[in-house]
Amino acid sequence: MRWEELEKQPCSIARSLAVFGDRWTLLVLRESFMGVKKFADFQANLGISKTIVADRLRHLTDHGILEKVAYQKNPVRYKYKLTRKGLDIYPVFLSITRWGDTYYPGKKGVPLVYHHKNCDHDFNAVSICSECGEPVDARDVIARPGPGAGSYARSANETLSEKKVG
Amino acid sequence: MRWEELEKQPCSIARSLAVFGDRWTLLVLRESFMGVKKFADFQANLGISKTIVADRLRHLTDHGILEKVAYQKNPVRYKYKLTRKGLDIYPVFLSITRWGDTYYPGKKGVPLVYHHKNCDHDFNAVSICSECGEPVDARDVIARPGPGAGSYARSANETLSEKKVG
DNA sequence: ACACTAAGTATCAATACTGGACTTAGTCAA
DNA sequence: TTGACTAAGTCCAGTATTGATACTTAGTGT
Numbered sequence: 001m002r003w004e005e006l007e008k009q010p011c012s013i014a015r016s017l018a019v020f021g022d023r024w025t026l027l028v029l030r031e032s033f034m035g036v037k038k039f040a041d042f043q044a045n046l047g048i049s050k051t052i053v054a055d056r057l058r059h060l061t062d063h064g065i066l067e068k069v070a071y072q073k074n075p076v077r078y079k080y081k082l083t084r085k086g087l088d089i090y091p092v093f094l095s096i097t098r099w100g101d102t103y104y105p106g107k108k109g110v111p112l113v114y115h116h117k118n119c120d121h122d123f124n125a126v127s128i129c130s131e132c133g134e135p136v137d138a139r140d141v142i143a144r145p146g147p148g149a150g151s152y153a154r155s156a157n158e159t160l161s162e163k164k165v166g
Numbered sequence: 167m168r169w170e171e172l173e174k175q176p177c178s179i180a181r182s183l184a185v186f187g188d189r190w191t192l193l194v195l196r197e198s199f200m201g202v203k204k205f206a207d208f209q210a211n212l213g214i215s216k217t218i219v220a221d222r223l224r225h226l227t228d229h230g231i232l233e234k235v236a237y238q239k240n241p242v243r244y245k246y247k248l249t250r251k252g253l254d255i256y257p258v259f260l261s262i263t264r265w266g267d268t269y270y271p272g273k274k275g276v277p278l279v280y281h282h283k284n285c286d287h288d289f290n291a292v293s294i295c296s297e298c299g300e301p302v303d304a305r306d307v308i309a310r311p312g313p314g315a316g317s318y319a320r321s322a323n324e325t326l327s328e329k330k331v332g
Numbered sequence: 333a334c335a336c337t338a339a340g341t342a343t344c345a346a347t348a349c350t351g352g353a354c355t356t357a358g359t360c361a362a
Numbered sequence: 363t364t365g366a367c368t369a370a371g372t373c374c375a376g377t378a379t380t381g382a383t384a385c386t387t388a389g390t391g392t
Contacts, residue, residue: 003189003379010272010277011196011266011277011278012262012263012265012266012267012270012271012276012277012278013192013193013196013259013262013263013266014193014196015266015270016262016263016265016266016270017189017192017193017262021189021192021262022189023169023183023187023188023189024381026179026183026187027179027180027183030177030179030180033304034309038338038339039338039339039340040337040338040339043339048381048382049381049382049383050339050340050341050382050383051340051341051342051380051381051382051383052380052381052382053339053340054339054340054341055380055381074388074389074390075337075338075339075387075388075389075390076338076339076388076389077337077338077339078338078339082304085269087303087304087305088265088268088269088304089265090293090302090303090304090307091261091264091265091291091293091302092258092261092262092265093179094261094293094302095257095258095260095261095293096178096179096182096183096187096258097178097179097182098257099178099182099254099255099257099258100177100178100179100181100182101178102254103251103254104178104181104182105178105314106176106314107314108313108314108316109312109313109314110178110312110313110314111176111177111178111311111312111314111315111316112177112178112309112310112311112312112315113309113310113311113312114307114308114309115307115308115309115310116295116297116298116300116302116306116307117306117307117308118295118298118300118306119295119297119298119300121295121297121298122297123295123296123297123298123302124296125257125293125294125295125296125302126293126294126295126296127256127257127260127261127291127292127293128291128292128294129282129284129285129287129289129291129292130289130290130291130292131282131285131287131288131289132282132284132285132287132289134282134284134285136256136257136260136282136289136291137253137256138199138248138253138254138256139253140282140283140284141256141280141281141282141283142280142281142283143200143278143279143280143281144278144279144281145277145278145279146275146276146277146278146279147274147275147276148271148272148273148274148275148276148277149277149278150274150277190349204369204370205369205370205371206368206369206370214349214350215349215350215351215352216351216370216371216372217348217349217350217351217371217372217373218348218349218350219371220370220371220372240357240358240359241356241357241358241359241368241369241370242357242358242369242370243368243369243370244369244370244371
């Protein structure tokens with residue numbers, strides 16, 4: 001399977017990963033969420049070559065996740081800022097952070113503390129069910145084909161029609 | 167920066183991505199969450215070579231995310247099941263799904279519908295603040311160094327000490 | 333004229349991935 | 363009792379993709 005084929009799969013995970021599911025793309029996004037905006041800063045913080053930075057920034061810009069804006073003229077210089085579409089990826093990073101904090105906190109504790117301005121508390125992110133408001137556990141979820149499923153075969157020794165997640 | 171260096175960074179995102187932030191690893195995990203357990207099914211569903219499947223399953227097993235269990239003897243056959251540590255990655259996939267459903271739902275609607283057995287409703291995942299219970303937006307979060315931060319330099323034209331996310 | 337900066341590109345070497353053959357330990361069918 | 367088949371892999375060669383180094387561009391400052 002190729003990268004571009006991913007985009008066409010009837011699966012929101014595959015389609016999302018086609019957009020930002022690459023190692024460096026995810027790290028570039030992390031930098032964005034940390035407030036980094038300039039090409040040179042992305043490169044310096046990540047310690048990777050300019051080729052990758054340029055490629056990933058272009059990719060994210062093409063997909064409407066970052067916006068390239070000139071912040072000065074003569075010579076023209078650019079910054080990359082998150083669009084609404086990009087900001088909406090934040091829950092993914094909160095979830096990743098939560099998992100990392102839980103299983104790899106380090107000897108002295110977590111590396112970063114996240115503070116919620118609205119309620120003025122340090123917090124963790126919790127994934128809840130939109131309907132009942134309870135935290136969701138993988139074992140309590142069943143995935144069924146939706147209206148956009150189309151017909152495609154998979155195998156897991158059961159059909160996809162009623163499959164327990166996990 | 168190399169893959170292994172990622173693991174040592176004082177950042178839960180970097181450390182988590184070192185474990186599962188690879189394209190194929192993420193897709194293997196998706197299959198796991200869809201109920202796939204057997205080597206041959208991972209390979210068939212993903213349409214990738216056995217070499218990669220073997221490599222990624224070993225990687226996930228080594229990191230305690232999947233568990234390799236013999237489900238029969240004579241001849242011995244194995245299945246790969248999610249551990250608690252693995253199941254706890256589920257919120258990451260819920261968040262990815264939510265984003266994909268929002269921005270790439272397809273013409274006919276979402277490809278998969280997720281059903282919460284506990285409340286018997288189809289649902290979406292929402293990332294909320296553990297303290298106030300409100301949905302978290304990237305712009306409302308500030309990241310500060312935590313107890314495990316150590317001293318390391320970054321640049322974003324500001325210090326890391328008080329940085330708005332986004 | 334020369335050094336310097338931010339933001340890139342071009343070239344080529346390193347790495348990751350594919351596809352096929354092979355392995356192992358067993359079953360089933362003729 | 364040979365031959366075909368299965369699941370779960372390994373190994374190897376060739377190809378495709380990725381990434382690091384050096385170069386480019388368009389401007390400023392001295």
